[in-house]
Amino acid sequence: MRSLRTHRARVVVAGVAALAAVGLLAGCTAGSTSAEESVDQGTTSEENAATGDTVTIGFSGPAADHGWLGAINSGALAAAAKYPDVTLQAAEGTNDVTAQIAAVETFINDKVDAIVLLPSDGAALTEVAIKAMQAGIPVINVDREFSSPFAARSTVLGDNYGMGVSAGTYICEQLGDKPGAVVAEIAGIDSLPLTQDRSAGFKDALSDCGLDVSARVAADFTVQGGEAAASQLLSANPQIDAIWNHDDDQGIGVLAAITSAGRDEFIMVGGAGSKNAMEAIQADDSVLKATIIYPSTQAADGIALARLIAQGKTASDLITPSVPNRIVLDAPVVTKDNVADFIDLAFES
Incomplete structure (x- = not known):
């Protein structure tokens, strides 16, 4: 009796699978788009490179008290300068958490289009980053992570x-x-x-x-x-x-x-x-x-991502029409x- 029930169950499953296959085939032949149309969802490399609406990006990082952080800051400035449609509002580098929070508050009050933030202390800057996100300002977190997933639209990290x-x-x-x-x-x-x-x-x-x-x-x-x-x-x-x-x-x-x-x-x-x-x-x-x-290019990458996000563009080499919310860079020898x-x-x- 048990084997008969098992056999009947297999027949039912096989029948459902066959119907599903027919349905998929019908969907593919009748209503789907071509492969070329299905992946052409985001902006192209040419569209990303083209000058778009001018956006203001706020940037804040720690004091450049050694070479790597100096390169982080100069890289952010250089990245912003290469885009004619980016206005960079850079705060003075500081290791004072209170001063950096105040800098982000200023960005929020000035209604910048995006913020790139390398926090002196990720946990301490989380609350003000969430405040910026709630104000509709996308935050790009660089190098030192916030303690909440709601504090950043995208995060760029070294590995x-x-x-x-x-x-x-x-x-x-x-x-x-x-x-x-x-x-x-x-x-x-x-x-x-x-x-x-x-x-x-x-x-x-x-x-x-x-x-x-x-x-x-x-x-x-x-x-x-x-x-x-x-x-x-x-x-x-x-x-x-x-x-x-x-x-x-x-x-x-x-x-x-x-x-x-x-x-x-x-x-x-x-x-x-x-x-x-x-x-x-x-x-x-x-x-x-x-x-x-x-990579000392993390903040420069953050500026590039902030521009794309603020202008409603996407990562052109990805099929998914978006900008990733987390990017971990390579650590080559x-x-x-x-x-x-x-x-x-x-x-x-």
Whole structure:
């Protein structure tokens, strides 16, 4: 009896499937558009490049207290300047949360068309970003995420976890035949989620080739901090095979400490992609053999997205007629073999 019921159930399912297939076929032949028509939903590259309605974009970021942030700010200004239909209203860079909130409040009161915001503290700027969104002003969040999905129309991020993965993978490729290799890590500010993400990616990538982090110190993204942390690391570890330093700005101090200690038995990988680091990689005359890109173009990308959104345009190379609400940029490895492809976008430490 059970087998008969099962058989009948299969017949019913088969019949429904057949009817559905006929319905789909009829729909395709009778009422659907052609493939060309179905994907031609958004604006084209030519339409995006063409001058549109003039839009005012407010931009606020932290103080440019090191090279990467300086490049972030200058990149935003340069991106806005290339569009004749963009007026940029830039606030003075600040690490004072209260001052940055006030800058965003000014943008809201001035009724700008869009806001690009690299917050000094993502959580602290979330409330005012939500206020802007509720006022109908799209917010493009850059680098440091807000704590609510309602605070931004689109978010542009570097890949911190991916940086760690790229660094660990490169070191695995160089030291894969040395299972007992000593791998050291010079992190940035340990309390920051971005540092924690970079370290997690690094650890995970190393584990894939049987390596781990043998020694680790943290610095503070400054030259002085990098030199102090590296000096401590080198003193405590007489033999090292590879070092990953999270940040090329602090890497100037790291390299100074290495030179002072007269150490050269290891390879070093940097992070962020400064021009100084790339020139050293190009010269190939130091322990620095690679760096991992953390794009300083994020705010420039934010300006470009803000213009598209404010003008009602779309990301032309995507089929979906919209602008993505989250973009995570790549974290490629730069070596002497490909440094020429990246050095023009590098920032000065």
